[in-house]
Amino acid sequence: MAFRLRPMQVPVLSSRPRKSVARASCATLALGAVLAVSGCGGSKFGAEPPKAPPSSALPSTVQTGPLQITVQNQNDLTKRPFLVVKGADLPTQLETKDLIPGNGREATKTDTVTVQYVGVIARNSQEFDASWDNGAPATFSLDQVIPGFRNGIAGMKEGGRRQIIMPPDQAYGSQGAGSKIGPDETLIFIVDLIKIA
Numbered sequence: 001m002a003f004r005l006r007p008m009q010v011p012v013l014s015s016r017p018r019k020s021v022a023r024a025s026c027a028t029l030a031l032g033a034v035l036a037v038s039g040c041g042g043s044k045f046g047a048e049p050p051k052a053p054p055s056s057a058l059p060s061t062v063q064t065g066p067l068q069i070t071v072q073n074q075n076d077l078t079k080r081p082f083l084v085v086k087g088a089d090l091p092t093q094l095e096t097k098d099l100i101p102g103n104g105r106e107a108t109k110t111d112t113v114t115v116q117y118v119g120v121i122a123r124n125s126q127e128f129d130a131s132w133d134n135g136a137p138a139t140f141s142l143d144q145v146i147p148g149f150r151n152g153i154a155g156m157k158e159g160g161r162r163q164i165i166m167p168p169d170q171a172y173g174s175q176g177a178g179s180k181i182g183p184d185e186t187l188i189f190i191v192d193l194i195k196i197a
Contacts, residue, residue, distance in 0.1 A: 063091060067122065071164065071190060074099045077161060080132040081118050081190040085125040095165040096152050103157025105196045107142065111142050112197040114139045122165065122186040129180075137194050138157040145172055148187065156193045164189045 031141050059170045067087040075081035077100060107113055118130040125172040131138040142150040147165030168174070176183040 022114055056133060060066055067091065067165070069165075069188060071099065071163065073098060074161065074190070077159075077192055080116075080130070081161070083125060083127070083188060084120065085118045085188060086121055088123075090122055090167065091165055091166050094148055094151055094167065095169045097163045099155070099190070100159075100161040100165055102157025102160025102193055104193075106155060106157050107153050107193060108191045109154045110141070110143045112139065112141045113153060113193060114195040114197070115153070116192040116194065117189050119187055122188050123180065127179075128187075137192075139197070149189070149191075152189065153191060154194065156191070158193050158196055161190065161192045164191060181185075 051170065065087045066089045067085065070084040070086075072082040072084075074081055114137050116131050118127065118132060120127045142153055146166070148164060148170030151170065152162065152164030160165045166189070168186060170186065171187045172181050172183075174183045176185065181187070
């Protein structure tokens with residue numbers, strides 16, 4: 001038995017003349033197109049916006065890991081040092097590191113010293129003070145400064161450059177200092193010991 005396909009016949013559902021049916025068909029097609037586009041959400045994302053990535057996939061602005069300090073010009077006493085600090089594991093005790101060992105006299109905790117220095121907040125690398133910006137080194141007695149400065153410079157030799165990391169109890173503690181150093185900040189100094197008086 002053979003089957004023959006017949007041309008499809010579309011019944012006319014209206015008693016209107018054919019011209020009205022053609023207009024109605026065009027209107028139906030246009031409405032269908034509008035609905036199809038609006039069903040897609042009308043944007044590149046489809047019907048719904050994409051879901052947010054999991055928090056583990058987002059970049060973190062909170063620093064973690066061991067403290068890493070990069071000192072530009074660290075080996076040249078004629079140039080101002082610049083610091084970049086990364087990491088969040090801040091020390092709880094005073095730490096010193098000689099970047100350039102000195103070869104002159106050794107400072108004691110009661111000496112008057114002449115130094116060049118740069119100080120930054122460890123948490124964010126924000127510089128808060130630098131004698132280099134004042135046009136001249138600073139001179140002071142070590143028994144009249146914060147403990148971290150006194151203890152960090154003691155034992156240093158003239159002609160040396162030292163990195164000093166001061167936890168809050170060796171710096172300005174819970175009171176902070178002015179508007180630049182908040183409470184309980186760990187500070188990092190790069191100090192050049194020019195002379196002991």
